[in-house]
Amino acid sequence: MNAPVVWILFPGIVAIALFVLRRWERSTHIAGILIALGLAWLAMNLPINERISLSPLPGPATFTLGDTLTFLGRRFVLQNNSRPLLALVYLVIAFWFGGAYVAKTSRLFVPAGLGIAAMLIAMLAVEPFLYAALLIEVAVLASVPILSPPGKPVGQGVLRFLTFQTFGVPFILFAGWMLSGAGTTPEDTDLILRVSVLIILGFSFFMAIFPFHTWIPMLAEEEHPYSTAFVFFFLPGIISLFGLEFLNQYNWLRALPWLYLILVSLGTLMVTTGGIWAAFQRNLGRIFGYAVIMEIGLILQALSLLSSNIPGQTGAAPVTALSSDPQVGIYFGLFLPRALVFALWALALSVLKAQTGDLSFDQVEGVGRRFPWVSATLTLALLSLAGFPLLAGFPVRLSLWLVIVQESPPFAALSLAGVAGLIAAGARTLTVLISGPERLNWSQSETRAQIALLSLGCLMLVLAGLFPQWYLPALTRIVQTFLGSPGP
């Protein structure tokens, strides 16, 4: 028995079993939540490569959970220091599954979601890690059925998503091949340029970085909000971890003098345009899509900080290891608020879409008077993503922009313009939801389960904003432990 079997193979097999049993929707959801929670509990309590006693008293009944699974000549390795990250990923999966039943997602959501989680963990475990691009593509393929469920015409957003994600694979694989010949400190500037271009293009396709982001608003408008939010959360989030692994393994990449400028420019471009375009949308789904683009921009800005403090020139070794870089905490601090906001926003949109069938302003005008909890949640989630004080998004955004304003004030000013755009989009959303025919009285049409989840989520948004010290240090430790793992 080894760790990849427990956290990759087992959930993969369970995903297939749940796919077969998807007719029993409620049972499938409950099983999915319990299995994800169980895997998170195991990650917290089951040490890897250490002797584990099966009985409370010391005795011969012991076993050791190995860290390596060899498959077709390559290794999948999950070491002890990956356990906190595994626990976090499966806890977040359980959290998303928890809202899926109330959001009335497709029956394929839980099986496909578990399969995607297994693939993404495999992506972090495979050695050499460059093969992860292929596993990302498998996760993308698994996410298509939840984006385009049976009985619905196929939207253009799904096709573009599939196309752009597939485009990313060749670039990363070729970059990997070139890197394998480049060594730890390549001298050839031509090679560095080629590899860098391939990596930037590969990640641009995978993470929907400008100009390859167009599928995000399309998907957000056409498909089920909760399913799309799940994909928007997991794919760019985990793929950015893959990018972090690139920076961790190839230190000379971090020392490239123009890396900071490229990352912060692209990030700021996405934050600014995402926020401003959100203000001009007339569809709540598209507003969410542009907010997602803004969030991806924030990830890039956070990643850019990992290179900004390195004084070395091309080829020089960085001063600090990535695991001890304090800016890693900013990058990973975005993770939990993003999960909370995306899930809450998508749940509120799902409730609205189930009622109106479409999220265009014409359809949702005045609906907020019948769905006050949904309206309040949408507004809070939107403000949180904009970095409004006392909400979940605020503490990390404040830290991020404080650093950026010191490094490059124009980028910080442009980012604030994006934030202003998103707040304007929030004001428009609220106005549309509560305006409408004068005779429409205020009432409460949400179900009890919806009210419970939405109010709990809003409470968590506020608590996460008021007490960031509860989770930020732990998140920073998780990513530092993960990055501190010895390389292959």
Added chain:
Amino acid sequence: MDFETIALPAVILVSLTSLILLVNLDWRFTILALGFQYAGVFVLVGLDWTTEMAASKLVAGWMAGAVLGMAMVSVPRSEADDIASISGWPDSPRFPTGRLFRLFAAVLVILTVLSLAPTVQRAITEFELVQVWGAMILIGMGLLQLGFTANPFRTIVGLLTLLAGFEILYAAVERSVLVAGLLAAINLGLALIGSYLVIAPNMEDVE
């Protein structure tokens, strides 16, 4: 097996098949052309890989074609023709402007590839010129197909064509069994997703 002697005919074969994929709207011919295309890919990959390993491309490609074909058979005949059309607007039978335009674009792609291929081969010496020709023609035609189409069947065919081109080049530099297996799985996965997207609109959510 000596693939050197049949490498150039293989390039001609993949050029013709990718042209048929782009121009012909009948899904049956599309599947047939896809099958022949993978035979060409098998030969070009076989220049670097053992015959057994290269055969995995052929088998995976044919299986992908079979999966897509079965999906097309399962939808009503009239719908299948609509699904297979490039843009959703069928060509006029008397004056096929769309086909002529695609043919013209394909010729431009082939000319571009012929002029660029030697430069690519000089930059990455692991590639043989015939492999660069075959791969870049497939990548170009795949991109063209993806640019023209807005329907699931054609999108998947375009992606399979593009990936086939990439696999020819990647085979020259990477001989890992895991990568071969995963790429075969991605080809099959794309075909499965394609067949799902073809039949999903007519499926019931409750099965």
